[in-house]
Amino acid sequence: MEKGSFFNDRIERLPRADLDALIDERVRYTVKYAFENSPFYKKWFSDHQINPDTIREHEDLIELPLVSGGVIRTHQPPATEHFLFKSADWKDIFTIHETSGTSGVPKSFFLTWEDWARYAEKYARIFMSQGFGSGDRVVICASYGMNIGANTMTLAARDVGMSIIPTGKCNFPHRILASYQPTGIVGSVFKLVHLARRLSNEDISPRESSVERLIIGGESFAEESRDYLSELWDRPVFNTYGSTEGTMCGECVQHTGLHVPEDMVHLDVYDPGMDRFVADGECGRAVLTTLLPVGGKSGTLLLNYDTEDTTVVLSRDPCPCGRTHMRIFTPQRESETVWILGTPVNRVDIERGVFQRPNMEYLTGEYEAFVYGQDDEDEVILRVSMECHDPEETDQHLVMEQFLESFFRNKPLLADAYGENFEVTFYFTPPGALELYRLKGRPKRLVDRRE
Ligand SMILES: [Zn+2]
Numbered sequence: 001m002e003k004g005s006f007f008n009d010r011i012e013r014l015p016r017a018d019l020d021a022l023i024d025e026r027v028r029y030t031v032k033y034a035f036e037n038s039p040f041y042k043k044w045f046s047d048h049q050i051n052p053d054t055i056r057e058h059e060d061l062i063e064l065p066l067v068s069g070g071v072i073r074t075h076q077p078p079a080t081e082h083f084l085f086k087s088a089d090w091k092d093i094f095t096i097h098e099t100s101g102t103s104g105v106p107k108s109f110f111l112t113w114e115d116w117a118r119y120a121e122k123y124a125r126i127f128m129s130q131g132f133g134s135g136d137r138v139v140i141c142a143s144y145g146m147n148i149g150a151n152t153m154t155l156a157a158r159d160v161g162m163s164i165i166p167t168g169k170c171n172f173p174h175r176i177l178a179s180y181q182p183t184g185i186v187g188s189v190f191k192l193v194h195l196a197r198r199l200s201n202e203d204i205s206p207r208e209s210s211v212e213r214l215i216i217g218g219e220s221f222a223e224e225s226r227d228y229l230s231e232l233w234d235r236p237v238f239n240t241y242g243s244t245e246g247t248m249c250g251e252c253v254q255h256t257g258l259h260v261p262e263d264m265v266h267l268d269v270y271d272p273g274m275d276r277f278v279a280d281g282e283c284g285r286a287v288l289t290t291l292l293p294v295g296g297k298s299g300t301l302l303l304n305y306d307t308e309d310t311t312v313v314l315s316r317d318p319c320p321c322g323r324t325h326m327r328i329f330t331p332q333r334e335s336e337t338v339w340i341l342g343t344p345v346n347r348v349d350i351e352r353g354v355f356q357r358p359n360m361e362y363l364t365g366e367y368e369a370f371v372y373g374q375d376d377e378d379e380v381i382l383r384v385s386m387e388c389h390d391p392e393e394t395d396q397h398l399v400m401e402q403f404l405e406s407f408f409r410n411k412p413l414l415a416d417a418y419g420e421n422f423e424v425t426f427y428f429t430p431p432g433a434l435e436l437y438r439l440k441g442r443p444k445r446l447v448d449r450r451e
Helices: 018-039 041-047 060-065 068-074 115-129 149-160 177-178 191-202 225-234 345-355 356-362 396-409 412-417
Strands: 093-098 107-112 136-141 163-165 184-189 213-217 237-242 248-251 265-271 283-290 305-315 337-340 343-348 363-374 377-389 422-429 446-448
Touching: 018 041, 018 060, 018 136, 018 265, 041 213, 060 107, 060 265, 068 107, 107 115, 115 149, 115 237, 115 248, 115 356, 136 191, 163 177, 163 191, 163 343, 191 225, 191 363, 213 225, 225 337, 225 345, 225 356, 265 305, 265 396, 343 345, 343 412, 345 363, 345 396, 356 363, 356 396, 396 422
Parallel strands: 136 163, 136 184, 184 213, 213 237, 363 446, 377 422
Antiparallel strands: 093 107, 237 248, 265 283, 283 305, 337 343, 363 377
């Protein structure tokens, strides 16, 4: 498809009133489908004596239960005999996935081929909105397998007319770049920082490569780390947010937040303390509802699914790119937030302090932080370990100053407590010495070690 155009012009530029009407039509069909095909929802409506026909528009979704990962786990084997969220016949289930939970049994997830096609369209729209099109060649460093991201992007490429180089990881030989002259790479911030450094060590300048854009996904990050990555490659870096449950949101060339494909997924922002949806501009938990086109089928239907990620609706006005679908702030994982003396501290707050630009003359960007309690919980120590190219050559005083200034900027209560009952200690490690290198799986960079 022609670069700079829209994947689905009519839908992506649908005027707000028409888009809202389409959403409400799909809410009605989706709720009806859930009632008729999902054992969980069938029972729920019966138990609560609620007629699904009374759910007429998206505001009515607040009447329905919030579904967390825990609710899914308690409605599937071994807790129950059958998968109560499975909402299509086996003959229609194309693939089965398990999402790696941080604890216990993984959640099972069933996809029909239609689900795949819809997921792929979401990524196709994102690619096009970032300036990709026919003839582009993209290396996908995200892992294939039970995660659906890499497979969905590969499927999306077919419809956009792009070529995919499915390396699955970022440690591919530089031959890949030289031979195929890729125009884009998908990976995490850290993988792409590593790749730039490795290429530089091999006397290949990332800035002179064929790559035109970088796409990061699967994790939240500090703007400072994105800026640093963009500087290393001298290329724009776009964010995407996706999950097995079907959120696929992405930044367009305007960098004005992530567009939500509102005709296929409905996103509300919820306040768990107030038990209500919050207004645009307020921060809360991203809660999503699958939206099916009338007549569509879905393998796992979720209404009001609590992603446990926090976000903010930035705007429902048309974007300068021409798309009318709403834009949200990069979601952050609630599981990566710890509370210190009444103040929430997210992994991204630590990352921002690490990636202050002057620090990056000395640091690799790899870091980990631990929270310890003293005596009673009223005394807290935050220990930050940062990997240096060479600790001996690092201006440690400068790095500490930069970190603390950034960290305290939006945390006035912790700034007041600093030196009283809140301490920050720093460790400067040589390459390869962080604790996270010794652990398997997704690195945990902010760990609460209080009792
Ligand atoms: Zn836009």
